[in-house]
Amino acid sequence: MKHIARKRFGQHFLSDGGIIDAIVDAIAPQPSDSMVEIGPGLAALTQPLVERLGHLHVIELDRDLAQRLRSHSQLTVIESDVLRVDFSQIPVKAGKLRVVGNLPYNISTPILFHLLDYVHIVQDQHFMLQKEVIDRMVALPDSADFSRLSVMLQWRYAMDNVLFVPPESFDPPPRVDSAVVRMVPLAQPPAIDVRLFSEMVQVAFSQRRKLLRHTLGHWLETKGFSGTFDLQRRAQEVPVQAYVDLVQQIQPLA
Numbered sequence: 001m002k003h004i005a006r007k008r009f010g011q012h013f014l015s016d017g018g019i020i021d022a023i024v025d026a027i028a029p030q031p032s033d034s035m036v037e038i039g040p041g042l043a044a045l046t047q048p049l050v051e052r053l054g055h056l057h058v059i060e061l062d063r064d065l066a067q068r069l070r071s072h073s074q075l076t077v078i079e080s081d082v083l084r085v086d087f088s089q090i091p092v093k094a095g096k097l098r099v100v101g102n103l104p105y106n107i108s109t110p111i112l113f114h115l116l117d118y119v120h121i122v123q124d125q126h127f128m129l130q131k132e133v134i135d136r137m138v139a140l141p142d143s144a145d146f147s148r149l150s151v152m153l154q155w156r157y158a159m160d161n162v163l164f165v166p167p168e169s170f171d172p173p174p175r176v177d178s179a180v181v182r183m184v185p186l187a188q189p190p191a192i193d194v195r196l197f198s199e200m201v202q203v204a205f206s207q208r209r210k211l212l213r214h215t216l217g218h219w220l221e222t223k224g225f226s227g228t229f230d231l232q233r234r235a236q237e238v239p240v241q242a243y244v245d246l247v248q249q250i251q252p253l254a
């Protein structure tokens with residue numbers, strides 16, 4: 001029976017064979033990999049991936065789609081909201097977990113933040129996202145796209161935009177351009193208090209047009225910060241490393 005795409009689940013199914021091949025080539029799955037796919041849908045990516053891997057974990061919220069996928073003996077289906085999945089419970093053969101998915105765009109940022117909690121067990125992530133979101137993820141300081149998302153991901157991942165995907169590659173087509181991003185956790189990430197860092201970056205970018213003196217200045221006072229930091233700048237002018245250095249000065253880790 002034909003599945004009718006459900007808008008509330010952000011369902012846009014890949015239908016362009018050339019794009020599917022290009023994504024699978026970019027992922028380069030190996031039989032020794034332990035991989036999990038978020039939102040397999042009608043298995044456009046799932047099928048070629050599992051052919052190369054032999055086995056794949058998939059996380060699907062839509063009950064009907066999860067039911068269809070269960071008939072596939074090489075898949076372990078986790079029927080759940082991905083934001084509730086504890087990725088540390090997914091078995092890995094050896095090494096680390098590889099995470100892939102053509103994500104539901106309405107919750108792509110919460111998914112990226114949820115996965116930050118598991119970055120230490122992840123080898124890499126390949127995600128199809130709204131191109132505009134990827135532009136923000138990989139943006140450099142002083143550009144209009146440099147945002148909270150850029151800082152929150154760049155301190156922990158090396159990222160690159162690997163493929164542009166136009167709306168007509170999907171059925172039904174989304175109203176936006178898409179792209180595929182590769183995210184590789186940094187081998188030697190800085191030691192920081194992630195919660196404090198997240199709070200600080202949120203405060204810094206809360207009013208992008210204002211100088212940090214008016215936004216971050218007060219927050220730093222409440223934290224008892226007595227070091228030096230140039231607050232005569234806007235949040236988007238500050239390099240990621242400077243945010244890292246700042247949070248390390250506020251609360252040196254034990």
Ligand SMILES: C[S@@+](CC[C@H](N)C(=O)[O-])C[C@H]1O[C@@H](n2cnc3c(N)ncnc32)[C@H](O)[C@@H]1O
Pocket residue numbers: 009010011012013014015038039040041042043044045059060061062065080081082083101102103104105107
């Ligand atoms: C953009 S579609 C991609 C489908 C398929 N991978 C493809 O490329 O054709 C997103 C998929 O994520 C599923 N999904 C939506 N919200 C979800 C959630 N919170 N947790 C897990 N899966 C979800 C949808 O049901 C859908 O199958």
